[in-house]
Amino acid sequence: MRTAGLAKRFETRGEGVQALAGLDLEVADGEFVSVIGPSGCGKSTLFNILAGLEEPSAGSLQLDGSAVHGRQLLGRVGYMPQRDLLMPWRTILDNTILGLEVAGVRRAEARRRALELFADFGLEGFEQRRPGELSGGMRQRAALLRTYLAGREVILLDEPFGALDSLTRAGMQQWLTGVWEEHRKTIVLITHDVDEALFLADRVYVLSPRPGRVVLALEVDLPRPRHYDLITTEPFVRQKQLLLAHLGLAVAPGEAGS
């Protein structure tokens, strides 16, 4: 199970805006990859392509070693948008089983499978609540469980914690890394939070401003299991500096010491 997107270009209608210019990404099976870039670097476009919602105008996509068209990714790649988009008329439990339901799994069976994970996702006791009754963090966890349960080969997270306050976000990152270290799903995370990108990922891709291309692919050198206090350690800060430099926000570490 493996996606290798080679040189994806995309043009929006009419204006001919070049959103992505020759983008190479690679996500190995069971790997956690972050994509980070300035606003308007075509991250959303990239994600829509990876989710199968849009066709690339050039370049190729590979999933599981074989070339696929954008449309073929629809239903094979799990997608979690920035907003939780839980259905307010469904209970939390029934929201999380949507993917299984669509796949034709019987409701009772789907619920049974979901309930097994409720503790891991910190949702125990909230099975029969409606989304409106939950906090933002819990709703995001429920949304993530919905994506997880859909059982896709690759999961795309589009700034999943962007709408949360920074403390809640830190808690969620800590929690997500724990869940991921246990379940080892293939995840692509899109974010513009440098700490988040670095803390969670095995590899971080830094994109340039539009038209987006990869300016840095950083193999993250941090031990696992990770704990949040990692972000104040020397190796973390050093790699963060490197990322910031490639985002044009800091002087590269090598040039800093003069």
Place this chain on the structure above:
Amino acid sequence: MAARRVLPAAVFSLLVVGGWQLYTVVSGISPLLLPSPWEVARSVVDNAGLFADNAVVTLQEILIGFALGAAAGAALGVLLTYSLLAERAVYPWLVASQMVPIVAVAPILVVWFGFTIVPKVVVVALVCFFPVVVNTVDGLKAVDPEMVRLMRTLGMSRPRVMRSVRIPSALPYIFSGLKVAMALSVIGAVFGEWVGASEGLGYLMLALNNQLATVDLFAAVLVLSLMGIALFFLVGVVERLVIPWHHETRRGGRE
């Protein structure tokens, strides 16, 4: 809690009715022109049987017409959202149909269907239909496009998206349409009876008016109003039962 919600309405009603009663007593105005609330209330009690019999007739017209109009309206709303072609073809006709005055249509209906229940039901259905279609279409279109995209990535087909996403999220809109429709349907039924009927509250009001039985006319209006209010609130009760989450979110939003 309940008292706090009901109290303002109760006090205000009492003031209005009290003021009205006071005015009729003090001014000595003829009951033929403006009967006092007390006289109206007594007429309702004295003629309870008559009013009840006629109210049942009108209620039937309203409920059947409302059910038909609302069902047709909701169904057409779904169809119009599903097919852009259908929307382009039908929507202008839909709007135009509302510009044809019911006043002009009703007599023709009586010519076609006679002094039966049918013309009244048709009039009620016609007035109910439009607000339901418009609100259904608006509701189905107002669904979060991101939600639809997400469901597509989950592998949902378009019909499934309509059933599992669009329709549930449109229900609050549809109920708004149903409330407007219910309020209009009472007027529709009375109007249908005015054009040609031998029973029903609207017919009764016309007959009482001709006899200058002003007190009883006011009583008939009161009965009709109470029925209309009850029906309106009934839609609200059904709404809360069908879409409890909507009410919860709204309440949450006010805190």
